[in-house]
Amino acid sequence: MAELICLQHISKIYNKGKNEVRALDDISLSIPAGRFVAITGASGSGKSTLMHILGCLDTPDHGSYFLAGADMRKQSSYTLSRIRRQKIGFVFQRFHLIPTLTARENVQLPLVYAGIPARRRTAPAEQALRLVGLDQRMDHRPNQLSGGQQQRVAIARALINDPPVLLADEPTGNLDSNTGEQILDILQQLHRRGKTIILITHDPRVADAAETRVLLQDGKIV
Secondary structure, eight states: OOEEEEEEEEEEEESOSTTOEEEEEEEEEEEETTOEEEEEOOTTSSHHHHHHHHTTSSOOSEEEEEETTEEGGGSOHHHHHHHHHHHEEEEOSSOOOOTTSOHHHHHHHHHHHTTOOGGGTHHHHHHHHHHTTOTTOTTOOGGGSOHHHHHHHHHHHHHTTOOSEEEEESTTTTSOHHHHHHHHHHHHHHHHTTOEEEEEESOHHHHTTSSEEEEEETTEEO
């Protein structure tokens, strides 16, 4: 498999000086396309900082991050915004759905931001919702859906632009164990379809869903 993500000696430092905190300390990591990777570790291990860098939401203080061969540190803020929109799908612990919109309308939002005409938004949104098993809930608003169904809507929204990378940050954190297992099953199905999945979790049992595990401790890969 071709290398999709490459981190080379990444460090992120807060409070530089006498009381500095090395949230990430000389991290190097390669993730081939199509891999399902879980990044795990206790609170304060550096997971969130690494997720923000992988998602192009933050930049490292030292080192290089290559996504599909392009150096992310050399990209403009406009280009990084486009990369986040086109190449990375985000799924968070909190679903971040718009309460006044239906499931279909929530899933269409990335296409709205991308300037896609309304007539070309419905079909891909419905296809994404069918992919996560919500073909009977397209016209329901978030308050008419269970937590697991809302997370499925969030996954469908993350998939709408067919990004090569799906970045899931504690996607089962607000769900009961049975519903969480259903969400992990969807991620595994997407992996079998060829999607690169990066799962951020503090729970070793959730990390077991991935084929590769990366353990962080004090900002280092251990």
